[in-house]
Amino acid sequence: MKKTVLIIFMLALVTAACQTKTKEHMSQNVKHPEWSRNATIYEVNVRQYTVEGTLKAFEQHLPRLQKMGVEILWLMPIQPIGVINRKGTMGSNYSVKDYYEVNPDLGTKEDLKSVVKKAHELGMYVILDWVANHTAWDNPLISQHPDWYKHDSTGKVVSPVPDWSDVAALDYSKPALRRYMTDALLYWIKECDIDGYRCDVADMLPVSFWNAARPELEEIKPVFMLAEAEKPAMHDTAFDATYSWDFFHLMIDIAQGKKNASQIDTVYAKEQKTYPPDAYRMRFTSNHDENSWNGTEYERMGQGAQAFAVLTFTFPGIPMIYSGQETALNKRLLFFEKDTISFAKTPLEGFYSKLVHLKKENKLLRNGKEGGKFVRVHTNADQSVFAFLRKDANKRIFVILNLSSSPQQIKLQGNDYLGNYRELFTGSPKNWTLAEEATLKPWEYRVYTPE
Secondary structure (H helix, E strand, O other): OHHHHHHHHHHHHHHHHHHHHHHHHOOOOOOOOHHHOOOOEEEEOHHHHOOOOOHHHHHOOHHHHHHHOOOEEEEOOOOOEOOOOOOOOOOOOOOEOOOOOOOOOOOOHHHHHHHHHHHHHOOOEEEEEEOOOEEEOOOOHHHHOHHHEOEOOOOOEOOOOOOOOOEEEEOOOOHHHHHHHHHHHHHHHHHHOOOEEEEOOHHHOOHHHHHHHHHHHHOOOOOEEEEOOOOHHHHOOOOOEEEOHHHHHHHHHHHOOOOOOOHHHHHHHHHHHHOOOOOEEEEOOOOHHHHHHHOOHHHHHHHHHHHHHHHHHHOOOEEEEEOOHHHOOOOOOOOOOOOOOOOOOOOOHHHHHHHHHHHHHOHHHOOHHHOOEEEEEOEOOOOOEEEEEEEOOOOEEEEEEEOOOOOEEEEEOOOOOOEEEEEOOOOOEEEEOOOOEEEEOOOOEEEEEEO
16 A cells, blocks of 8 residues: 555656646746837848948838838848858858957948937837857957867867858857857947847757846846747747747648648647747748748749738737848849849838738737737638638637638638628728638638728
8 A cells, every 4th residue: 555655656746747847848937028019020131132232221221111010120140251161252141250340241330320220210129140159260269269169079170060161169068158148149239229139040059048148138128039949948038039930831831732721720739839828939931041042932832922921920920021022032042142132123012011010000919928819710621721810809800811722612610700890901891791601712811800
């Protein structure tokens, strides 16, 4: 009997430990800046944004972006680029030669301060892309503090991965390196009044580094932190938002006919189970890596690109637009060379502006747990059509997306969607009634907003 009691007691301890671990895994101590709650992120490829490729030239676009409703401007790395082992003519923005300076090709610190000041005046916020995992081979740290770097068995400094031959890997087991990097993060907030960071390959560093750094940054001002990572633990103390890679890759697979729309439910259910309820998951159809290395959204998603963009703005999460998407950019931008985006025509600016302003002005689409409840609306064609509501006790946004290359005749199920709406893109009023049928063209999208 004593043995049985002991076994039961031990099992109870194991169960409690597992439950505690799960709760810790789901914890979130980050306090999001209030201005991030209804914000859209816009990634700025400064080198390619204008003919000049400078911060000063980019500044001229701020009023246009503010008119679109964009609130968070993510500037790709602005530091000087290494020369040793450089790739291409201009090198990678992610090969940092000096953490405390501005790449002279982009301008000066005064130019950066001017961009930030103007953005703030227009009600926007600026975050810098931060490359903490590795440095250029000619960064002074490599000679001043060789012990801060990772070495192979022969004592030779190594790259993080073989293909990243233009950079050297840092070793975060060294407390002095952690102190240096935290001080560098603090510097740009103090010196240029930036509002946070997008952290490159954030999960290649120990999360303990980020957890320690964020509170120090918060002592200066509320900041927004985006991790190029997907680990739920990133949301504990360090980051507001993480990349939703699973969601992104699923959209591509649906567009290419490899998977179907009903599988979005599976990915979302996994997110709900894995991430804290107030975690921001970043939704996107393109970014600098995908565009340059894997193709534009039109190469990957074809005629469905706009339908998937609508999904990223109306599904729970924080949306992101990459430089030039409003121009319907359909070319891969060179990564290591100058390759200017033309803004002479912006045929999708109105499309993105409607989505950004809907996000900005409607509390049902707020980021994190403050957004409206997500409710799936089923149809007789769930493998092709993804329909859902964002709702609270009083209002609803109703979204219907044909995520297939075939026309669909659908019949709506349930009654959550009933009511009067106005369609976002056409302005047409619509009263949805019980068991109503609708015909959708291939890749057609409809967003019904409260009357």
